[in-house]
Amino acid sequence: MSLSSPSRNPESTASRRRGSGDAGSVDLARGAAARYDARHRGWWLPWLVRTLLILACLAFLSPFAWLFSTSLKPTDQLSIMPPIWIPHPIEWYHWSDALTVFPYGQYFANTLIVTGLVILGVLVSSAPVAYGFAKIPWPGRDVVFLLVLATMMVPYQVMMVPLYLVFSTLGWVGGFKPLTVPAFFGDAFSIFLLRQFFLGIPHELSEAARIDGASELRIFLRIIVPLSKPALATVALFAFVATWQDFLAPLIYLQDTSKFTLSVALYTLLGEHGTQWQLLYAASFLVAVPPLLVFVLAQRTFIQGITMSGLKG
Amino acid sequence: MTRRHLIHGLLFISPWIVGVCLFIAYPIGASFYYSFTDTSMLGGGSWVGWQNYVTLLTADPLFWKSLGNTMFFAALSVPLTLLLSLSLAVLLSARLREVNLYRTILYLPTLMPAVAVALLWLWMLNPDNGFVNAAIGALGLPTPGWLTDPSWAKPALVLVSLWTIGSPLVIYLAGIKDIPEEVMEAAALDGASRWQRVRHITVPLVTPMTFFNLIIGLIGAFQYFTIPFIMTVNSPTGLGSPLDSTLFYSVYLYSKAFRDVQAGYASAMAWLLFLIIMGLTVALFRSSARWVYYAGHTERA
Numbered sequence: 001m002s003l004s005s006p007s008r009n010p011e012s013t014a015s016r017r018r019g020s021g022d023a024g025s026v027d028l029a030r031g032a033a034a035r036y037d038a039r040h041r042g043w044w045l046p047w048l049v050r051t052l053l054i055l056a057c058l059a060f061l062s063p064f065a066w067l068f069s070t071s072l073k074p075t076d077q078l079s080i081m082p083p084i085w086i087p088h089p090i091e092w093y094h095w096s097d098a099l100t101v102f103p104y105g106q107y108f109a110n111t112l113i114v115t116g117l118v119i120l121g122v123l124v125s126s127a128p129v130a131y132g133f134a135k136i137p138w139p140g141r142d143v144v145f146l147l148v149l150a151t152m153m154v155p156y157q158v159m160m161v162p163l164y165l166v167f168s169t170l171g172w173v174g175g176f177k178p179l180t181v182p183a184f185f186g187d188a189f190s191i192f193l194l195r196q197f198f199l200g201i202p203h204e205l206s207e208a209a210r211i212d213g214a215s216e217l218r219i220f221l222r223i224i225v226p227l228s229k230p231a232l233a234t235v236a237l238f239a240f241v242a243t244w245q246d247f248l249a250p251l252i253y254l255q256d257t258s259k260f261t262l263s264v265a266l267y268t269l270l271g272e273h274g275t276q277w278q279l280l281y282a283a284s285f286l287v288a289v290p291p292l293l294v295f296v297l298a299q300r301t302f303i304q305g306i307t308m309s310g311l312k313g
Numbered sequence: 314m315t316r317r318h319l320i321h322g323l324l325f326i327s328p329w330i331v332g333v334c335l336f337i338a339y340p341i342g343a344s345f346y347y348s349f350t351d352t353s354m355l356g357g358g359s360w361v362g363w364q365n366y367v368t369l370l371t372a373d374p375l376f377w378k379s380l381g382n383t384m385f386f387a388a389l390s391v392p393l394t395l396l397l398s399l400s401l402a403v404l405l406s407a408r409l410r411e412v413n414l415y416r417t418i419l420y421l422p423t424l425m426p427a428v429a430v431a432l433l434w435l436w437m438l439n440p441d442n443g444f445v446n447a448a449i450g451a452l453g454l455p456t457p458g459w460l461t462d463p464s465w466a467k468p469a470l471v472l473v474s475l476w477t478i479g480s481p482l483v484i485y486l487a488g489i490k491d492i493p494e495e496v497m498e499a500a501a502l503d504g505a506s507r508w509q510r511v512r513h514i515t516v517p518l519v520t521p522m523t524f525f526n527l528i529i530g531l532i533g534a535f536q537y538f539t540i541p542f543i544m545t546v547n548s549p550t551g552l553g554s555p556l557d558s559t560l561f562y563s564v565y566l567y568s569k570a571f572r573d574v575q576a577g578y579a580s581a582m583a584w585l586l587f588l589i590i591m592g593l594t595v596a597l598f599r600s601s602a603r604w605v606y607y608a609g610h611t612e613r614a
Contacts, residue, residue, distance in 0.1 A: 056401060060422060060476065125329070161344055161576050162339065162340035164570075166339075247426075281436075295420075295421070307483060
C-alpha cells in the first residue's frame with residue numbers, strides 16, 4: 001500500500017484519503033488528483049485545451065491581421081474575393097499618409113495633454129479620499145462609502161445635459177477643462193480600487209504612527225503612499241486607457257478642430273475619406289498604439305488591477 | 314478622539330464631497346428638473362409638467378424602437394459574453410505553461426480605442442468584401458448582409474462586442490484560480506470527470522464573478538454609444554440605419570440633446586433610462602441571494 005504509487009482503483013484512493021484525517025495525508029493526496037486525471041482522463045486533454053485556445057487566439061487576432069493586410073493593399077485589390085492576404089505590390093505610403101492627412105502630431109499632443117491631466121487629477125484626488133475611507137475610523141464612514149459605489153451606477157446620460165449646460169455657462173465649452181477638471185475631484189472607481197488596497201495594508205502600521213503623534217497627512221504620505229505603488233500604477237494605467245479612447249466627451253465639448261483628440265479626429269477622418277480603408281486602418285492602428293504599447297509593457301499590473309476590482313467587487 | 318477622526322476623515326474625503334456635489338448631485342437634480350420643462354440647449358424654456366414623459370411613452374415611436382434595440386442587444390450580448398468569457402477562462406485555467414501568452418492575446422482587443430474598433434469592423438463586416446463573410450463563405454455557410462440588413466445589423470454589433478471580452482475573462486480567471494485545490498481534488502478522487510467538475514464546482518463557485526460581470530455588462534450595454542454611433546452614422550440615412558435598426562437609446566438621447574437641442578426632452582429620456590437600469594440592478598441584487606454563492610464569507614461587502 002505504498003502511497004507513492006496510487007492504485008488504479010479510485011475507491012481505494014478515496015477511502016485512504018478519508019481514513020486518515022491529519023494534514024499529512026492531505027499533502028500526500030495533493031497531486032493524486034492530477035495523477036488520477038493523467039491516467040484516467042487521457043493524455044490528449046491538455047492538447048485539446050491547447051487546440052481550442054489556439055483557435056480562439058487565432059480568431060481574436062484575425063482582425064489585426066486583416067487590419068495590416070488591408071492597410072497595405074492597392075485600391076484595386078481591396079475588393080477581390082477571396083481576400084488577398086499579402087498584397088502585391090505592398091503600398092506602405094498609406095501609413096505615412098495617415099500621419100499627414102490630418103495633423104496627427106497635434107492631435108497626439110492634445111490627447112496626451114488631456115490624458116496626462118486626467119491621470120494626475122485622478123491620482124492626486126482619489127488617493128487621499130481612499131485613505132479617508134480606509135484608514136481613518138470616523139463614524140458613518142462605511143455608509144458614506146456605499147454612496148461612492150452608488151454613484152457608479154448612475155448612467156452618464158443623466159448628468160450629461162446639465163453638465164454641458166454648466167460648462168457652457170462657465171464658458172468652458174470648446175476647451176479641455178470639461179474633460180480634465182472633474183478628474184481632480186475624485187473618481188469613484190479609482191477610490192474604490194485604492195480603498196480596497198489600503199484596507200489590505202495592516203492597520204498596525206498607521207495605528208503605531210498615530211500613537212507616536214504623526215499627523216494623518218504624514219501617515220498618508222510617508223507610510224501608505226510608498227506602500228501603494230502597484231495600486232497607484234494600476235489606477236494610472238486604467239485612467240490612461242479610458243481617457244485615451246474616450247469619444248463622447250471630446251465629441252460634445254471640443255469644437256475647434258485644432259483641439260481635437262485622436263478619437264474624434266479619427267471619426268472625422270471617416271467622414272472625409274469614407275472609402276479609403278487603407279488610410280482609415282493605418283490611422284486607426286496609429287491611434288491604438290499607445291494603449292497597446294502601455295499594456296504590453298505593464299501587463300502584470302493591468303491584470304492584477306482588474307483582478308483586484310473584480311474579486312473585491 | 315472620535316471627533317478628531319471625524320474631522321480628519323471628512324477633510325481627506327473633501328475632494329470627493331465637492332466633486333459629488335458639483336458633478337453628480339447637482340446634475341442629477343438639475344436633469345430631474347429639466348425633464349419637466351422644455352429647456353433648450355441654447356437656453357430658455359418653461360415648465361411643461363409631465364408632457365415630455367407623456368410624449369416619450371405615447372407619441373414617440375423612436376423611443377420604443379431605440380429602447381427595444383438596446384434591450385435586444387443587451388439580451389444577446391451580455392449572456393453570450395458571460396458564456397464565452399467563462400468558457401475561455403476555464404480553458405485558460407488548465408495548467409499550460411504558455412497560458413500568459415493566450416491571456417494577453419485574448420485581452421488585447423479590449424485596449425483598442427472604441428473608434429478604432431468601429432472603423433475596423435465596419436469594413437470587416439462588409440457583406441461583399443469583408444473578412445467575416447469571406448470566412449463564413451469559405452465554410453460554405455450563407456453570408457448575411459450584416460450592417461446593410463435590418464435583421465442582421467444588431468447581431469453584427471453583438472459580434473463586435475464579443476471581440477472585447479478581455480475584462481470579464483480576466484475576472485473569471487481570477488475567480489477560478491481562487492477555488493481551493495482541495496475541493497477539486499476531492500471531486501477528482503471521487504470520480505468526477507473534468508466536465509462534471511466544471512459544471513458542479515467551477516460554475517457555482519464563480520457566481521460572484523458572474524454577478525459582477527452581469528451587472529457591469531448590463532450597465533455598459535444600456536449606455537452603449539460609441540460603436541453604434543460610428544458604425545451607422547456614416548450611412549446615407551443617418552443615425553441608426555438601416556431602418557433605425559441600430560438606433561440605440563444613448564444615440565437617440567444624444568441626437569435629441571445635441572442635434573435637436575431639446576435639453577428637457579433628453580433629460581426625461583435620461584431619467585427613464587435611469588429608472589430602467591435601477592430596476593434591473595435592484596432585481597438582480599434581490600435575486601442574487603438565491604443563486605450567488607459566496608464560499609465561506611457571509612459578511613456583506
